[in-house]
Every structure is written in structure tokens, then in C-alpha cells.
Amino acid sequence: MAIDAIEAKLRPPALPIVPYPAKMITLADGEIMVVREARREEVGVLLGTVYPLIGVPADYYDIVATRMYEELLGWYRYRTANEFVLVGAINGVIAGIVTSRSVSPKLGMSLHTLTIKRGLRIGAQLFAAKMEDHIEYQGADEVWIVAESPNGWRRWMIEYELEDRSSQYPEVRHELGGVPTFVLTRKLWNAVKASKCTGVRPVPPEVLAAANKLKMPDEYPQIPGFKR
């Protein structure tokens, strides 16, 4: 059997992914963050951005970064089905990344949200964009979500008033290791999206051009004195 034939057998079946149109958000400090789909050829700059955070135990960056690193590789090497990656970039510098995948046309499985630049609610904006992608663009009726950090718990479970399905374990179990599963339904999304999700479309060409050249951050607030 030819190598490419073996590879074809190793790859998961794929659902069509509906493109997510880029949008821009004016952050509190006045900077413009573009949120857009990451492209497969950008995996190197994404991995390089995530890697330094693998050694940061504070706020569970270590587990989130480690798992996101794996998810990015799974996406790049076609080992995770129907995965998509969104990136938030300020003048092209990566400020945050989210990963997620569609299990079926009606079910989304939220993976991870990683914020690099802090204090501007970038994680909240990227998580909202991920939910927007699942429900508004991929057409999911619900998204399964877990939190691996107290910050995630506050941001998602409490602020979105997610539906607690943990009592239905193991029938309802998120793919991330049996952590209690919460669900954003279309109804819940419709109730919160006006206050949680924002962004201006279309993004002006000159702004999008800057965001199309992703750069790894030179500084990490999580790693004082970081030098690349």
C-alpha cells in the first residue's frame, strides 16, 4: 500500500467547514484586534506562540498550552476531525488563540481558549467568536464546553449561564477527559450574544493585511523577562 493511501486511512472523516468571516474589535486600550480563521500554513507561528506557556503553572496555562499545542498539531496533521482555529491578532501580533471542532453538523465541541495579552478581555472576545462560529456559521444547535481553570469557569459557566449536563455522565461527556460537561444551546446563545459577542465586518483591507501576517509575541505577561 502506498504511503499516501495509508495516510488517507489515518485521516478522520471530514465535515465541510463553513468559512468564518474576519471581524475587528476595538479593545479597551484602543488597539484593534482582528479575529479570523487561522490558516494551516500558519501552524508554525501558532505553535511558537503557544510553546513558551507550557511551562507556566499559574492560572493553568501549562495544561491549556500543552493541550492546545497538541490540538494545533492534530489540526495541522489531519488527526482531529473537523477542527477549526481562530486567532486574535493586534497589528498581526497574536493576542489569543481558540480551538474547537464539530462533532456533527449539530454538535460543537469547544476545545481551548488561550489568552496571551491580558487585562483587555481578549479571551472573552475569542470565546464568544468561537461560539459564534459554531452556532451562526457551522449551524450547531449546541456546543459542549468544559473549564479547566477557575477563570474559564467564571467566564463561561457563570457568565453564559451554561446548562449543566454533568448529571448525564457518561452519556454526555466532553472529549477533554471527563471534566463536567456544560452546554451552550442555541437558545442560551440567542439570549447572551448581543452582550457577549461583537465585531465589525468587513475588516478594512489595510487592517486585514496586517492581521494576515501573524507574528509571535515578543513579550508574555505570564513570563516576566521573556526573551525569544
Place this chain on the structure above:
Amino acid sequence: MSARVGIVGVGHTRFGNSSEYDLADVMAYAATDALIDAGILEQRRVVDQVVVANMASGLFCNQTSVASSLVSRMDMEPTPAELVENGPASGASAIKVAYMAIASGMADVALVAGGEVMRKVSGWRATDIVATMLHTEAEYNMGLTLPSFGGMFARLYMERYGCTERDLALIAVKDHANGALNKYAHVQVPCTIEAIADSETAHVVNNYVAEPLRIYSTCPVTDGAAALVLANMDSPKAKLFKKKPVRIAGVASATDTHCVHNRKDPLYLDAVRIAGEKAYAMAGVGPKDISFAELHDAFVILELAISEELGLFERGKSFLAVRDGATAISGRLPINPSGGLKSKGHPVGATGVSQVVELARQLRGEVEPGRQVKDPKYGIAVNFGGFGNNVVATICAKD
């Protein structure tokens, strides 16, 4: 005649998230900083009295008797140490108690340390704990919180005087500009009026907390500590200190009804006005003598209301002064050059001490470039307990 009391040492932690640390250690850090600043770390047993300010460590940290803990951490036994609790005004009340100890002759040197570690619990739990200072039956049990009071107060103020949400956002922009330059501030990030008020995405970036108050109208939940060394300026011990003292010219407090609904007019903060009048009288000055102010802007609307009660601006007009830039660092009356509670943060037990640390640093000319008030003579701080039911005003002077 009572003794003249001066500030001879100041200390401060970087406000923010200290939830991994023990409260007494956080306070000891600030206290040590203050003793070093005073030049008496090695001779710290010259301190006759330790006064500790804390609001709710029993609820936030399952830790009580923090005055005893602090003295032990500092290796200062058998120095007497007491805890003062007056809600979010605990810090300024502790300063007042230390002032009285020195002025009465009971002590020559006092160490005041205020601290709170609030982030061991969730933001929602922290809000609930702070709300326990409200009237139990009439307010707390009805579900009222401090942000909800702030929201109602802001709505009433806006309707009566014509202040807008954009005016509130301008206060945040000013405070964050100052806080971004303050090495001790929790949120050292400037914000722009475009981003938090004018842009298409502002309603989400600056979302409502308690309408009309938004994220950028309210202080963050913050950990931290601040400390002062106070001394009798006429005592022989005054020679021990390496810096020229900043004199506490006036310190006074006042109370108001516990239930806000029992007030004749909920927009009138009588305790602020009375505490301010008493502090002015004690200092022998008036509002026109004040060079700058540190006001308790747990919600930015309070910066406006407090400044009016102090007579710094005409009632219902202070937001116009903000529009004109009068309260910016370069304005005619800078308010919250530290960034205020909005940007610097509000560890409830530490705030009153932190405000007076800022008065002292400004009057010494020691703050970071870009946020130094020009040639200040008198600074006033107002520390606001409850929803204005127990308030302390402190005036410091550069002699």
C-alpha cells in the same frame, strides 16, 4: 495642645492578584517597605503601636486576628497591635486611630498596615462578602449589592443633573491614564474613550455590570496591602527618620444612616460632607486650598458625588469639570492621580491606607514621571465605608 503627627514612612505592594499568598505575608511586605522607607527597619521596636486595617479576612481567607499575625511575621512582639474594621473605610479609620494614639501621647511612633486578599474567592463571592456590610434585613437579604447601589445612585445622578454614560467613561479614561503610570496599580492599562464609549463594539468591550455602570465604571476585585509609619513630629524619636515628614493636617470621620432609603435624598452623602468639613476645620484650610484629591471611586460615579460633597465642585457640575480636563493630572484640580480604585484597585482593607500613601508620595514629589501633581501643598483623601454610612476624610500637608 496635641502632638503634631507626620507620615515618616510609606509602603505598598503591587495591587493585583496575591491569592497565592497569605494575607499576613502580603501585609508584612507593605509594612516592611514602610519601615525601610522610614529608615527604622532594624530599629522597628521603636514602634509603640501597630494598627491593622482589614475588612473581612475571616470570609475571604478563613483567617482572623491578622494584627497578631502581622506583628509575629514582623518579629515585633511585644508591640501592642489592634485590628480596626470599618468596612472599606477600615484603612482610613486605622490611620485615625493611630493618629489619636500619637496625638494623645499614648504612642510616639505607630505602624499602620491595611490589607485584603479577596481573590481567593470568586468575583461573585467577593461581591457577596462585601455586600454583608449593608443592612442585613432591609438591603442584603433583599439581594442588594454594592454595584447595584452604585447603579441606582448613578441613574439618579444622571437623570437629575444630565450626566451621561460617556461622562462616566471619561472618568475611567482619566483614571486609567494615571494608573498606567503607577507602579502599584492593579490595571496598568490605559483605555480610550473611543474603545469604551464611542465605537461600535464598545457595548461588549465595556459591558454592563449594573446598568448604567459598566466594567469601566467599576473597580476590579483586588488583593494588596499598604502601610504607613506615623510619628510625633515633636518627639525625640523624630530624629530617627530619614525623610522629612508629611504632616497629617486633618483627619475626621462621620456616619450616616445604615439604610440608604432612610436618607432624605439618596444623592446627598452627608457623611462625606461632614467628615470633609471637620477635616478642613482641623487643618485650617478649605476646598480652595486643596491641590489634589484621592477619592473613593469604587464606582466612578462616586468620584463625582464625593468631590461635590467636599466642595471641590458645585453640586451636579463635577462631570463638566471632567469633560474640561480639570481633574486630569495637568488640570486645575487633579483627582485620583494614583488611578483611583478604578485602575489602582480596591483591596477593601488596604484602600484607605493606600490613598494616604499616595498623598504622601505626591507631597514628597516621589511619584512616577507623568503623574506628579505640580507643586502640591495639600491633598485630601476620602475613604468611603458602606454606601456612605461611615466615611473618613484625611488631609495631608507639605510644610
